[in-house]
Amino acid sequence: MAKTDKVNFSTPSGFPEFLPTEKRLEVHLLDIIRKVYESYGFTPIETPVIERLEVLQAKGNQGDNIIYGISPILPPNRQAEKDKADKSSDNGSEARALKFDQTVPLAAYIARHLNDLTFPFARYQMDMVFRGERAKDGRFRQFRQCDIDVVGRRELSLLYDAQMPAIITEIFEKINIGDFRIRINNRKILTGFFQSVGVAANQIKACIAIIDNLEKIGEVKVKQELEKEGISIEGIDKTIQFINIKGSIDEMLGKLKHLSESMPEAEIFKLGVTELDTVIDGVRNLGVAENRYCIDLAIARGLDYYTGTVYETTLLGHEALGSICSGGRYEELVGVFLGEKMPGVGISIGLTRLISRLLKAGILNPLAATPAQVMVLNMQNDLMPVYLNVSQQLRKAGINVITSFDSRQLSKQFQLAEKQGIQFCVIIGSEEAVSQTAALKDLKTREQIQVSLDDLAAEIQQRLQV
Amino acid sequence: MAKTDKVNFSTPSGFPEFLPTEKRLEVHLLDIIRKVYESYGFTPIETPVIERLEVLQAKGNQGDNIIYGISPILPPNRQAEKDKADKSSDNGSEARALKFDQTVPLAAYIARHLNDLTFPFARYQMDMVFRGERAKDGRFRQFRQCDIDVVGRRELSLLYDAQMPAIITEIFEKINIGDFRIRINNRKILTGFFQSVGVAANQIKACIAIIDNLEKIGEVKVKQELEKEGISIEGIDKTIQFINIKGSIDEMLGKLKHLSESMPEAEIFKLGVTELDTVIDGVRNLGVAENRYCIDLAIARGLDYYTGTVYETTLLGHEALGSICSGGRYEELVGVFLGEKMPGVGISIGLTRLISRLLKAGILNPLAATPAQVMVLNMQNDLMPVYLNVSQQLRKAGINVITSFDSRQLSKQFQLAEKQGIQFCVIIGSEEAVSQTAALKDLKTREQIQVSLDDLAAEIQQRLQV
Structure with missing residues (x-):
């Protein structure tokens, strides 16, 4: 151009x-x-x-x-x-x-x-x-x-x-x-x-x-x-x-x-x-x-x-x-x-x-670069329907979500989430998709837990309120 | 001028x-x-x-x-x-x-x-x-x-x-x-x-x-x-x-x-x-x-x-x-x-x-002229400390309140509330002040009830949610 x-x-x-x-x-x-x-x-x-x-x-x-x-x-x-x-x-x-x-x-x-x-x-x-x-x-x-x-x-x-x-x-x-x-x-x-x-x-x-x-x-x-x-x-x-x-x-x-x-x-x-x-x-x-x-x-x-x-x-x-x-x-x-x-x-x-x-004067601080609280990562393109669906479930619960459409390796996607100040990453691979669970990683505490998809929104909401 | x-x-x-x-x-x-x-x-x-x-x-x-x-x-x-x-x-x-x-x-x-x-x-x-x-x-x-x-x-x-x-x-x-x-x-x-x-x-x-x-x-x-x-x-x-x-x-x-x-x-x-x-x-x-x-x-x-x-x-x-x-x-x-x-x-x-x-096109309608949901009326000037206090209690509970500083008769104050689309009026006379109660008038339903001041905020919140 x-x-x-x-x-x-x-x-x-x-x-x-x-x-x-x-x-x-x-x-x-x-x-x-x-x-x-x-x-x-x-x-x-x-x-x-x-x-x-x-x-x-x-x-x-x-x-x-x-x-x-x-x-x-x-x-x-x-x-x-x-x-x-x-x-x-x-x-x-x-x-x-x-x-x-x-x-x-x-x-x-x-x-x-x-x-x-x-x-x-x-x-x-x-x-x-x-x-x-x-x-x-x-x-x-x-x-x-x-x-x-x-x-x-x-x-x-x-x-x-x-x-x-x-x-x-x-x-x-x-x-x-x-x-x-x-x-x-x-x-x-x-x-x-x-x-x-x-x-x-x-x-x-x-x-x-x-x-x-x-x-x-x-x-x-x-x-x-x-x-x-x-x-x-x-x-x-x-x-x-x-x-x-x-x-x-x-x-x-x-x-x-x-x-x-x-x-x-x-x-x-x-x-x-x-x-x-x-x-x-x-x-x-x-x-x-x-x-x-x-x-x-x-x-x-x-x-x-x-x-x-x-x-x-x-x-x-x-x-x-x-x-x-x-x-x-x-x-x-x-x-x-x-x-x-x-x-x-x-x-x-x-x-x-x-x-x-x-x-x-440092009396107030800027906020995170995005209102998104969660990034749903893209582990494999064929699971995109799951990622889109999970993202919509979270949004319905009032959570701001970015779905990653990035095909690059997870570490790059984590970086992108971190750079924008997003607190949570949701990771779903083929095993999780079958068992209807997700790994939830808190980028603040570095803690990662397994959560069933049904409980994911509630789990995130609870952690956001702390 | x-x-x-x-x-x-x-x-x-x-x-x-x-x-x-x-x-x-x-x-x-x-x-x-x-x-x-x-x-x-x-x-x-x-x-x-x-x-x-x-x-x-x-x-x-x-x-x-x-x-x-x-x-x-x-x-x-x-x-x-x-x-x-x-x-x-x-x-x-x-x-x-x-x-x-x-x-x-x-x-x-x-x-x-x-x-x-x-x-x-x-x-x-x-x-x-x-x-x-x-x-x-x-x-x-x-x-x-x-x-x-x-x-x-x-x-x-x-x-x-x-x-x-x-x-x-x-x-x-x-x-x-x-x-x-x-x-x-x-x-x-x-x-x-x-x-x-x-x-x-x-x-x-x-x-x-x-x-x-x-x-x-x-x-x-x-x-x-x-x-x-x-x-x-x-x-x-x-x-x-x-x-x-x-x-x-x-x-x-x-x-x-x-x-x-x-x-x-x-x-x-x-x-x-x-x-x-x-x-x-x-x-x-x-x-x-x-x-x-x-x-x-x-x-x-x-x-x-x-x-x-x-x-x-x-x-x-x-x-x-x-x-x-x-x-x-x-x-x-x-x-x-x-x-x-x-x-x-x-x-x-x-x-x-x-x-x-x-x-x-009449597809959307204008809202009320004020965000206030409640007007605390002025029955007698010497009760103003009570009116101010009650107003602040309601605001603390998340309710938008106009305190009437108007010294005119109540009917004029009701008119003013109605004209602005305010749903509730709180009326406290000397009797109510003594008994720590208020009359709560719903201008939509025309209903009026007596409520203790302690319950006033909760009562209004409940009615606002209906």
Whole structure:
């Protein structure tokens, strides 16, 4: 066969792909995440990869993202249509682009299907999003985000905020990635605090963004940046003192309530403390272990659409990974196309990046290269009907099976099974075929036993469960 | 909240999206399909949505497809980078586009990871593909294909071809869409037949394409088209006679073997019959019921890369839907980037289109709008700790639960549960809280019973299984 010359068949820069061992891990994690999301009643949706550009830019929150616009490329035999296509709104001139997050599409989805949805609308979405970032370490241009959001019409109970830490905890306990801590804060507390130290209303978002960078840039830099914003030395000192308040949940709530009493004018601060108190109360009633979460006054989430509760999740001992699950409550995001108040609360797991980093750090391991648990070996071609039949019996019992159609010697077939991480080999020669038995070899333990074909499925199932 | 004016928030033409009821059906079908694929040892992969244009066009088989090229759109605050980006190979000038099928990407994937894969390489892939088709009924510009392919190096046993009908059968029996028939043929038989009636080698593919259209255009049109190709009247008559040969599997094989004996020169015909015989033998040994498949000499698959076995699947009584699962064997497709012979065999289910058409035809029904099976109602806010606790107990038992945080009257909450298709409501008032019981209402049967909280999960599980 002639080789097609000179084609660079590598993936475009920033678009890596998983090996089967890694993709199987992703599928496994998606199953876990989906199951937890569904256990709280979140329902799946999927929005198109391609949206109208005006939709994607509606919130003005393209932010720093490079969006990928699309333009049709006609096949050589249809170049004549080009002019027509360029004129047709259906084919060319209406600007469309790839979605860069799942929040704007959620807003559009709700606007598109308002009368078909029930509210509060709790949805999960695990689609790919696309950003033309400069491709550098761990930054992908296509990546999967596993998001949940609950959206209400006009109002939304704070208990939805309380469910988020319970969901995060369940997911990461099931994924078994080690000790983690969910850091909870409320942006109203930060806003109220900055009001109380005399920061002007139009500067508050900038100040919050600065302290949100505390871990990245350090305290000295935070002070400098606050100074650049024109905050007084006293204000800066108070800020540093404030965001460094530490303690158990109860201690933190006590201190915040105490502070709020000493700030008679700070309505927003008080509201923030009350909201946080309600949320923490809900988290407790949901049975989340106290070592899984804390109140951290220094976290704020960069995105300025958050208005209340915010979350970040730190993998203890691996702080450099950054937050592995973040989110918060927002008021003015989802109703953008309808002009209606639609408060929401949500979290997001950047799964592609998380897997890639957890694999690199050795916290997670790739799975076997195949889902097959058993390989039925080919000892002699004339017994193939037996091999096919035994394979089907095992599949009917829920076992994943590869039948070897390989005519090479057994040792080669064993190698192939081992290389793919298959645990069991079933060996049937003419003697076994007559006696309706099989040799079952466990490639993990190197143990080999004789089993009657009738008991084979049960025997394998039992060993798989160990 | 101010409405963002004039934004057309509808999906772009040709990019529909599912409601939750429909998306849940898709998720359910994907689970079924994946499970069957994995039971035969197929392993998941996913290739990037975006590939180099030269990769997508490598096989020259953009065909009639309009490909979506991509071009970065800088955010307003980064327009200055535009010139630079246009010059940089990393950002602009290297042509990239959205994948339009999964076969070319599979070839690229194998080339990219050759040394990390084991062969025969059996993979499944259920990604979205993109084609700039004119959006007309049932034609989408973004759709999910659920593909499997097994690819060998140099050779590949025909028993892989035999597995495909077994896989198709299992999937559609599990989806429970009614009676279907897998039509099997071998393109070598058609090629050999046309040789035998004197059709020139360079015309054979065109003739095969014509008879492949038999169902679409009818016999009269097929005759006309063959005549246009310059086939003799005698040849046309023989062709019509040939593709109309009907009978049971054994009758068909008998007739084909008989024909091949009367064609001493037709090596390719003979080879095709031998291959078909081997494949059918394998299908039988895999235990596929005989009413699920047949030999149909008129099917060929339009795509001219198929070289041997071909499959189409017809839903009986709904022939107008076209083939619901098709595929075949190819020789010169996957090795294109490596210049190596890599025979493969695969099938594809065009899931998005299939779901959309089966829903329209009433063959499949949407699922409930939420995965939640239970709603724990809110009778009085002060019992919320109890509601949260009971909800968590049920979730631990594997039940999907929505806790109602609604403070409105119970009837409204019942309505909300019903509208979303939730089967059970759990009602706990102060009396129940004291006695550690709950009222369990089955919204399907309208039955209501009192259950102790300790037995609640078991009671619901039992009723869900009925």
